[in-house]
Amino acid sequence: MFKKDPTTIEEQIQKLKDRGLNITPEDNAEHYLSHISYYRLGEYWHSMQYDKEQHLFKENSRFSDVIALYNFDRELRILLFDVIEKIEISLRTKLIYHLSHEVDPWWFQNFDLFTDSMALVKTLSNLEEELSRSKDPTIKNHRKKHRDDLRFPPAWKSLEQTSFGALSKLYGNLKNTVKAKDKIAKEYGTVNHTFLPSWLQSIAQIRNYCAHHSRLWNRNLPGAPKLLPKPPNPWILEIENVPRQFNKLYVHLCLMKYLLNTVQPGNTFASKLDALLKKHPNVDPDALGMKPNWRNEPLWS
Template identity: 35%
Template sequence: MRFTKPPKTFDEQIDLLINRGMAVADRPRALHYLAHLNYYRLGAYWLPFEQDHNGHQFHPGTTFEQVLDLYVFDRELRLLVLDAIERVEVSIRTQWAYHLSHTYSPHAHLDKTLFKAKWHHSGNVDKLKREVNRSHEVFIQHLRNKYDESLPPLWAICEIMTLGELSKWFANLRRGKDRNAIARTYDLDEVNLTSFLHHLSTVRNICAHHARLWNREFTFTWKIPTHRPAALLENFHNHGERRIYNTLVMLAYLMDQTSRNHHFKMRLHELLEKYSVDETGMGFPENWRALEFWATTK
């Protein structure tokens, strides 16, 4: 079947929303946002307000402002999550490079025997070489010009790795003891850190591409810790395990481990108090505010 729908003007888009039952109190304001946010993009945020997804009729009382508030909430949530991911990523990069360089050599990433045989080590090294050649970072150019090795040492190469690449270079270490040595920095098992890194790279991409995060159901179920640390385990929610809540728990825990005087928990509390959102759609348990883990003065 060929697509035959003609494009609609911004005014026509507003009329369509009104005809479906959405109240638009300030038409010029709504026109402004549709002109800059895209009707199709905002559609992901008015979907929860629809009573009939086939006919796209809205629940009585639905307003354009409610949809816009949900959109802004999701944007602020993504920024909060991105800030936490940055700190966690930098910490794990540091631990990965430190452990391998001190246990083996500054260029341990070039030793294919340290990585799983099924992993295409040479191809991933070649990918790093291409990124080094493209890099305009002063420290990379200095190392390339001064030394003979085909790649910079671990503590430099990790700085130009993406989170997805770091996840793969960590997961494909051949020896579990190497992964565990790094994971123990955070009092985690390597299985859980490996799984969470993979999940975190997906979350990071969602945030970086400005996609919907707040009530997303992830396709990948990461392995939640079940043995240690004991103080963390009770905070996960087994219902809605593919929602963002468990990710926020793990990020908050890792922020506690890596960033003194962080304000992640407080900012999350403030964000959820600022906007009226369906927390159950995010995977939050009803009693989450009563958990000691989330009690914070920072």
């Protein structure tokens, strides 16, 4: 049976020192470990270890660098959460508007419009749970006023209560014959329904990492979004800079930037990302899959 005793903060610090991590009094290690768990910080010092089994650190590994990486990752999540919020609100608006006009305000519970019925059942079940917990006066007043109507409240009320992940699943699950599916994709500059679903799934996954304060730096990301062969809007010109490492964050940052350029023309995402990297020069951009001249590409300029 697995058994492991907890260690005190003093024991944690001594263990790290014994394994070769340089910790000075100025590092305030006791303070940081009392507010950020040893296990969480371990995700940032793991790459500094030359022996992953014995947890032995490479020469000149410093606790201060661990904290710098942690802070960079935290600020990166805050930046991306702000970007994704704008994309999420836009997607919600377009789904509600286009589908409600093409079909009716209850399109999202019309099984004839969707490919995977079981997936829709799950989405609607989660939505019902969200609505039942909602304290939003719009929802409470609707159900009080229309208590005999057993349907969900209309899309412009119901879908304001659901997550980006659910919205991306609703869009991806729409049959390709639904006109709004291509219309929305075209408005985002992603041509048609072929590409946008995988982009939204990718961004929704990253949103979940941000929401749960999970590490993004040096993380292998799941999924392989489909890239447009000839994007109609500014993209990446130099072929060696076209992101092919789907497990790295950079390709996903490019997708966000491409959509954000439609949602918020003149946005400052590129300058904020550039400033963040300059603020933390110890962070290797290659760990994110970023090329040295990424800032010069039309997408980011």
